[in-house]
Amino acid sequence: MPPTGQDLAETTWDVVIVGAGPAGAATAITLAKFGQRVLLLEERTSPSFKLGESLPPTSIGLVKHFLGELDGPEQNLPGLFRTAGNVSLWASEQADIADFFFTLTGFGLCVERLAFDEALRSKAASAGAALLKGVRFESCMRLTDPLFNWQLTLRSEKQSERHRARYLVDCSGRRAVVARALGIPLVPNDDRLFAYAQWFSCAGEDDDRYTRVEAAPQGWWYSNRLPGAENKETRRLVVLHSDKDLPAAKMAARRQGFDQLLDDSMHIAPLLKARGYQASGEIRGAPANSQRLRDFVGDAWMAVGDAAQAYDPLSSQGMDKALRTGSHAGHMIHYALTDLAQGAAALDGGNTYIQQYDEQQRQLWHAYLKQRDFYYQAQPRWSDQPFWQRRRHADTPRAADPRKISQFH
Numbered sequence: 001m002p003p004t005g006q007d008l009a010e011t012t013w014d015v016v017i018v019g020a021g022p023a024g025a026a027t028a029i030t031l032a033k034f035g036q037r038v039l040l041l042e043e044r045t046s047p048s049f050k051l052g053e054s055l056p057p058t059s060i061g062l063v064k065h066f067l068g069e070l071d072g073p074e075q076n077l078p079g080l081f082r083t084a085g086n087v088s089l090w091a092s093e094q095a096d097i098a099d100f101f102f103t104l105t106g107f108g109l110c111v112e113r114l115a116f117d118e119a120l121r122s123k124a125a126s127a128g129a130a131l132l133k134g135v136r137f138e139s140c141m142r143l144t145d146p147l148f149n150w151q152l153t154l155r156s157e158k159q160s161e162r163h164r165a166r167y168l169v170d171c172s173g174r175r176a177v178v179a180r181a182l183g184i185p186l187v188p189n190d191d192r193l194f195a196y197a198q199w200f201s202c203a204g205e206d207d208d209r210y211t212r213v214e215a216a217p218q219g220w221w222y223s224n225r226l227p228g229a230e231n232k233e234t235r236r237l238v239v240l241h242s243d244k245d246l247p248a249a250k251m252a253a254r255r256q257g258f259d260q261l262l263d264d265s266m267h268i269a270p271l272l273k274a275r276g277y278q279a280s281g282e283i284r285g286a287p288a289n290s291q292r293l294r295d296f297v298g299d300a301w302m303a304v305g306d307a308a309q310a311y312d313p314l315s316s317q318g319m320d321k322a323l324r325t326g327s328h329a330g331h332m333i334h335y336a337l338t339d340l341a342q343g344a345a346a347l348d349g350g351n352t353y354i355q356q357y358d359e360q361q362r363q364l365w366h367a368y369l370k371q372r373d374f375y376y377q378a379q380p381r382w383s384d385q386p387f388w389q390r391r392r393h394a395d396t397p398r399a400a401d402p403r404k405i406s407q408f409h
């Protein structure tokens, strides 16, 4: 039986996974269920916030796969509610509704994000992965040892540790710390999208179950009511996306500027006023640009989730992609390691299973770019504004109905 986080006599592993967000947890759950000896590392002990709380109807099966029935007796997921759809002012000033009622599940989910990630980590630990929190990946060195391909240096507040592993997985999010340590660059990209988030609270009730999306001259907004703990005030998140180099981004980083931009919104500001919401806490910023690594896999390592490719939040697909590709990665790594034990070829990009994963990543990236460009081009207003000018390329094919922003919010 693999050692637990509290009793780490062992320092050798089949797989070390760096980063315990949804991608890391999903990869760890999958591998640990196959009986692989997995170490899952997380540098943060108690983060104060995390952005990204909407899951579309197509993700419900995946969430149940990893966390169990949403309403079952063993469910320990503290904060979530069922969402009804998206209301968007995108292609015009008129509100369009993408109603989840007409989907197979009939609803999406809004989750309390810190609790959601923690629930996934607990599942990884109960599946048998050793979970180390407050431990940071620092560096790795390729070994010539026939059993172990990697020596890793990890650092906690108190000490530095050495671990050895057969396979290394980068699930560290947009920072992609393992890939970067291995010298893998990001594909050059001129997209500078940045998210500015402000939380609001009010004493009254808010039973809104729609994600609100609104295009603006300087970028676009979204707002969600957040799942609340019992006896706590009602909370809502409002996020503006703009390019970091534009004047609007500088404004949005400060309360006064953020309020000024928000006042011009057609839909979100009136909704906040009608329910008596007041801003609470600081404005938080986070990168929201599209980014990908040049290589998704290499010799005895791969990147999963945002570390491999991170999407514009307009897609609302980040958590789904993290869980789905985490499951795929876990399967492919297990098959590759099993094959290797039976004398098969190496663990690099030439391995059939690793190749399959690589191919999936490439296809996902192409599909994502096409969809992203389609939705931005479907917004015809403000052709004099740099934010929209940058997103208008003439050669992208037209596809679905641009008014119904569903998975792409």
Ligand SMILES: Cc1cc2nc3c(=O)[nH]c(=O)nc-3n(C[C@H](O)[C@H](O)[C@H](O)COP(=O)(O)OP(=O)(O)OC[C@H]3O[C@@H](n4cnc5c(N)ncnc54)[C@H](O)[C@@H]3O)c2cc1C
Pocket: 018, 019, 020, 021, 022, 023, 024, 041, 042, 043, 044, 051, 052, 053, 054, 055, 135, 136, 137, 138, 171, 172, 173, 174, 175, 177, 195, 239, 286, 287, 288, 304, 305, 306, 307, 311, 313, 316, 317, 318, 319, 320, 322
């Ligand atoms: C504004 C905004 C809104 C979004 N909205 C949505 C949404 O509505 N729906 C949706 O599905 N997605 C949304 N997303 C995207 C979603 O949050 C991400 O895609 C998702 O978190 C990716 O999961 P991950 O596990 O790949 O990475 P992460 O969740 O980023 O996890 C990476 C983990 O690695 C850890 N780590 C980093 N470096 C190290 C190290 N050196 N050592 C150890 N650990 C390390 C980090 O602490 C972190 O916990 C949004 C994102 C933004 C910015």
